[in-house]
Amino acid sequence: MTARQTTFKLLSMYKKGDIFTGHGLMRKVYIRTGKYLYPATALRYLRIYRKESGRRIVNIDKAKSVYQMVD
Numbered sequence: 001m002t003a004r005q006t007t008f009k010l011l012s013m014y015k016k017g018d019i020f021t022g023h024g025l026m027r028k029v030y031i032r033t034g035k036y037l038y039p040a041t042a043l044r045y046l047r048i049y050r051k052e053s054g055r056r057i058v059n060i061d062k063a064k065s066v067y068q069m070v071d
Contacts, residue, residue: 003035007045012053014069022046022065039065 001009006029014020026042029035037045046067050057056070 001033003029003033003037003041004045004048006033007037007042008049008053011046011049011055011057016069016071018069019060020067022067 007025010025010028010032022039022043025046026037026039029037029042043065046057049055054071057067058070060066060068
């Protein structure tokens with residue numbers, strides 16, 4: 001499974017109201033795949049996932065890269 005597919009799978013597992021960080025997402029992808037992602041790449045995948053899935057993910061703390069699943 002690619003890092004992008006793994007990122008999408010992880011994001012699909014989050015439920016409404018769940019809060020996560022970009023770094024935490026990157027770390028989970030690394031643990032599952034053994035492939036290192038730059039934080040910017042993980043967040044780029046997040047934006048693609050948000051667009052393709054239609055789920056609403058909001059940035060609640062830009063400085064700390066904290067996100068919340070709204071839908």
